[in-house]
Amino acid sequence: RRSSGSQPSSPWRENRKNVAIVGGGLVGLLSAIYFSKRHFAIDVYEKRKDARNDKLISDRSINLALSSRGIEALRKVGLAKDVLDNAIPMKGRMIHDKSGKTNIQSYGMFGQVVYSIGRQKLHDILLEMVDSLPNVNLHFENEAREIDLDSSKIVLHDKDLNQLSDIYPDMVVGTDGAYSSVRRAIMKKEKMNFHQEYSNHGYKELTIPPTSTGQFAIKPNYLHIWPRNDFMIIALPNQDKSFTCTCFFKYELFEKLSDSLMISEFFKKEFPDLLKVIGKDRLINDFKSNPLGPLLTIKCHPYNHKDKAIILGDAAHCMVPFYGQGLNCGFEDVKTLFRLIEKYEDDYELAFNTFSRIRHKDAVAICDLSLENYTEMSSSVLSPFYKIERSIVNG
Numbered sequence: 001r002r003s004s005g006s007q008p009s010s011p012w013r014e015n016r017k018n019v020a021i022v023g024g025g026l027v028g029l030l031s032a033i034y035f036s037k038r039h040f041a042i043d044v045y046e047k048r049k050d051a052r053n054d055k056l057i058s059d060r061s062i063n064l065a066l067s068s069r070g071i072e073a074l075r076k077v078g079l080a081k082d083v084l085d086n087a088i089p090m091k092g093r094m095i096h097d098k099s100g101k102t103n104i105q106s107y108g109m110f111g112q113v114v115y116s117i118g119r120q121k122l123h124d125i126l127l128e129m130v131d132s133l134p135n136v137n138l139h140f141e142n143e144a145r146e147i148d149l150d151s152s153k154i155v156l157h158d159k160d161l162n163q164l165s166d167i168y169p170d171m172v173v174g175t176d177g178a179y180s181s182v183r184r185a186i187m188k189k190e191k192m193n194f195h196q197e198y199s200n201h202g203y204k205e206l207t208i209p210p211t212s213t214g215q216f217a218i219k220p221n222y223l224h225i226w227p228r229n230d231f232m233i234i235a236l237p238n239q240d241k242s243f244t245c246t247c248f249f250k251y252e253l254f255e256k257l258s259d260s261l262m263i264s265e266f267f268k269k270e271f272p273d274l275l276k277v278i279g280k281d282r283l284i285n286d287f288k289s290n291p292l293g294p295l296l297t298i299k300c301h302p303y304n305h306k307d308k309a310i311i312l313g314d315a316a317h318c319m320v321p322f323y324g325q326g327l328n329c330g331f332e333d334v335k336t337l338f339r340l341i342e343k344y345e346d347d348y349e350l351a352f353n354t355f356s357r358i359r360h361k362d363a364v365a366i367c368d369l370s371l372e373n374y375t376e377m378s379s380s381v382l383s384p385f386y387k388i389e390r391s392i393v394n395g
């Protein structure tokens with residue numbers, strides 16, 4: 001549903017408090033679904049176009065590793081089956097050395113898996129459900145430009161109409177990502193501590209196409225890793241039998257790989273098996289033309305201002321992707337918040353304050369573990385003792 005920034009009246013909205021969800025990404029859409037189960041009229045404001053019409057998620061990772069913490073949050077609103085039907089289970093890591101030899105490290109002794117899901121597909125599934133909810137309105141191309149928590153006012157810019165409008169919601173949920181404007185508004189009202197740190201690694205995505213006979217070029221049910229200590233590449237399978245590879249290199253290395261010869265020589269030396277399955281021409285073309293993305297960590301506290309505003313997902317905690325937990329954690333935020341809302345019988349101030357207090361240490365822990373997991377993925381997995389250590393840890 002496409003609509004402008006004003007809130008249309010409908011029987012569903014009468015006598016309901018209004019929640020404005022700023023940011024219609026994955027965490028924002030799941031939040032809308034959870035809020036729709038309480039007595040609220042919900043408006044989701046998303047600055048981009050409807051992603052079903054435009055493939056606009058292309059500046060973020062194309063696929064994601066979804067694990068039990070994210071799946072549980074989807075299960076609570078009946079979406080886990082639909083999502084997992086469209087996902088590919090990965091039962092372990094497949095490590096590729098320079099000579100092309102592979103080694104498998106299972107995720108668990110009891111067949112545990114994590115799932116690879118297309119970001120676009122996950123978005124579409126959430127959007128379809130949000131669209132079917134009578135008390136939720138989606139407003140694309142509506143950017144929150146100013147948020148004033150004293151007067152509860154949000155100034156929206158409607159890109160389509162090139163028009164500003166004011167709204168006065170009862171509650172604001174900030175799911176507007178790492179550069180959150182809701183977080184900035186909470187900062188003005190609360191003594192918020194804030195820490196932001198860029199990684200010296202950036203990321204660039206490449207594609208391993210299906211083979212000429214339409215098959216996966218490498219084994220599909222694994223998360224593939226090419227660990228090379230200072231840099232690494234990972235690959236996750238897609239439903240169309242391609243793989244999305246993510247190169248995690250330091251910025252200096254990306255700068256060095258500036259021409260076709262350097263790119264092909266580098267891949268020939270470090271990733272010969274990958275060069276073969278991607279193909280030299282495609283590799284050079286994609287490496288030169290695909291965007292280079294930054295990786296960053298954001299920690300802050302508290303996450304709320306009374307029962308007026310709260311931030312969830314990357315707006316509250318942004319982490320490097322080496323643990324594959326950013327979105328999983330964002331989904332778990334939503335589940336955790338609603339467990340508290342139920343426990344405190346819709347006392348939103350108590351639920352929001354408690355969420356801020358208990359969630360912060362978990363968010364900091366996973367941000368730190370994500371940074372540490374770079375060493376695990378890029379070097380420790382190469383250790384000959386790795387299997388022995390893991391089997392001791394797993395009992």
Ligand code: FAD
Pocket residue numbers: 022023024025026027028045046047048060061063064065066142143144145175176177178180181203246293312313314315321323324325326327328329330
């Ligand atoms: P976002 O996805 O950033 O969405 C925020 C939304 O808010 C956007 O749609 C934006 O347009 C909108 N917005 C922003 N400002 C405004 C405004 N002022 N007004 C209106 N709308 C606004 N996580 C995993 O769990 N598993 C993985 O395997 C994984 N892999 C990753 C790989 C890479 C390379 C990267 C970079 C990240 C990865 N992540 C992974 C992390 C994951 O992508 C994020 O944690 C997740 O996308 C956060 O979702 P979000 O909805 O909180 O924020």
